Amino acid sequence: MNTHYISAERLTIERVGEILEKHIPIALSTDAENRIIRCREYLDNKMKESSEPIYGVSTGFGSLCNISIGYDELGTLQKNLVMSHACGTGERVPSEIVRLMLLLKIQSLSYGHSGVQLATVQRLIDFYNNDILPVVFQQGSLGASGDLAPLAHLSLPLLGIGEVEVDGLVLDASEVLEQFGWEPIALQSKEGLALLNGTQFMSAFGVWSLLKAMRLSRQADHIAAVSLEAFDGRIEPFCDEVHIVRNHRGQLETARAMRALLEGSQIISRPKAHVQDPYSFRCIPQVHGAAKDTIAYVTSVLENEINSVTDNPTIFPEQDMVVSAGNFHGQPIALVMDFLAIAVAELGNISERRTYRLISGSRGLPSFLVANPGLNSGFMIPQYTAASIVSQSKGLCMPASVDSIPSSQSQEDHVSMGSNAATKLARVVNNTERVLAIELFNAAQALEFRRPLRSSEAVERLVEKYRKVVPYIDNDRVMYPLIDASITFLQNN
Numbered sequence: 001m002n003t004h005y006i007s008a009e010r011l012t013i014e015r016v017g018e019i020l021e022k023h024i025p026i027a028l029s030t031d032a033e034n035r036i037i038r039c040r041e042y043l044d045n046k047m048k049e050s051s052e053p054i055y056g057v058s059t060g061f062g063s064l065c066n067i068s069i070g071y072d073e074l075g076t077l078q079k080n081l082v083m084s085h086a087c088g089t090g091e092r093v094p095s096e097i098v099r100l101m102l103l104l105k106i107q108s109l110s111y112g113h114s115g116v117q118l119a120t121v122q123r124l125i126d127f128y129n130n131d132i133l134p135v136v137f138q139q140g141s142l143g144a145s146g147d148l149a150p151l152a153h154l155s156l157p158l159l160g161i162g163e164v165e166v167d168g169l170v171l172d173a174s175e176v177l178e179q180f181g182w183e184p185i186a187l188q189s190k191e192g193l194a195l196l197n198g199t200q201f202m203s204a205f206g207v208w209s210l211l212k213a214m215r216l217s218r219q220a221d222h223i224a225a226v227s228l229e230a231f232d233g234r235i236e237p238f239c240d241e242v243h244i245v246r247n248h249r250g251q252l253e254t255a256r257a258m259r260a261l262l263e264g265s266q267i268i269s270r271p272k273a274h275v276q277d278p279y280s281f282r283c284i285p286q287v288h289g290a291a292k293d294t295i296a297y298v299t300s301v302l303e304n305e306i307n308s309v310t311d312n313p314t315i316f317p318e319q320d321m322v323v324s325a326g327n328f329h330g331q332p333i334a335l336v337m338d339f340l341a342i343a344v345a346e347l348g349n350i351s352e353r354r355t356y357r358l359i360s361g362s363r364g365l366p367s368f369l370v371a372n373p374g375l376n377s378g379f380m381i382p383q384y385t386a387a388s389i390v391s392q393s394k395g396l397c398m399p400a401s402v403d404s405i406p407s408s409q410s411q412e413d414h415v416s417m418g419s420n421a422a423t424k425l426a427r428v429v430n431n432t433e434r435v436l437a438i439e440l441f442n443a444a445q446a447l448e449f450r451r452p453l454r455s456s457e458a459v460e461r462l463v464e465k466y467r468k469v470v471p472y473i474d475n476d477r478v479m480y481p482l483i484d485a486s487i488t489f490l491q492n493n
Contacts, residue, residue, distance in 0.1 A: 035112025330418030
């Protein structure tokens, strides 16, 4: 298995997805090692030569920034910082997102502007490569002075404190360090702040959600094509001419994708009795396309973020500068994560409307998609479930980034709430996956009532694969295992 070397080369969202999916081990490039060492040596020399206080290095934190700390207490200061800031609560962060937090924190520290020891970064790499995942909680970050609480939980095990998950078991970090023969890291000046400042909690949730949104966007087109066929929809709204005169890239891309998916279909090419389709079918390019454009924009912003230095203060050895500034503030990604949540929620919103149309007993389809409605409720209640999920997503789409609550005696008087934007986004993404799975459940059922006509090769191939895990429904049966199977099908395809 090839190793991914952490370097100054731009890390793309797609590459992150590949590293995670293929469990590619990581290591520091020689250049990254040299940058880390050079910055640490510069900071050590600066501390010996300078009588001026340096925020977070020789002073307290937040509103305690005017309290100077003695040279012999700087290591204790950093350890105390990590311990005192581990105040997370609520649900645990999923293991795949913790793994992503480790990767992004390593990437950010590798640029040589954070002042950490090489040993500290290497231990984070050891955790990553050995699937030693710190236990982190979802609540506690304001998304401004860095993701302080969650990153404190991520960092505790470096010190032999806190808990980690290994092979599905939650163990004391000290026990795991002993098993691997590792000594706890003795933090030096500035290191605790470098570990806790940063946007890696927000960014990890954002990147994870974005990767899933990319997949759902593609799947939404495929599922919509099955639904359009099952509803006996028209192909004319997908012609190039309509979308070229509006000139939105995602809209045109969606229209072309739909035409390609339906090419060769007997159903779409037959004469239609109806002049036009409802918006949930006719406006697939406009709605799905807007989501594609949003995903593209959010990708550009998040890629900038994961290739950035986001701790504080920022160290510039070549310029002999240590600058206390605000790169830990999550506003740039808080805004776009709220935006992405809205776009992904709309994929679910329009999906539920197509599901509703399929069960409505129109265009030759039986009510609730069963041969004997009345005796059978059929697909009545899966639509209720989809509607319930869509409604929840609408509530989650209230932007978190419009709120701010001052903290640290108003030294930190404007915060991004990007952490809440990130965790809400993940919930919306999961919700939309469930709604799309329910649409596919309905669409595949409805398509059977168009037989013996055949759809396109692409649609028939999708339905044939789907039928290996979810059967056609003749009479009422327990539905929730089939919905679960439909969700799993989307996750694996």
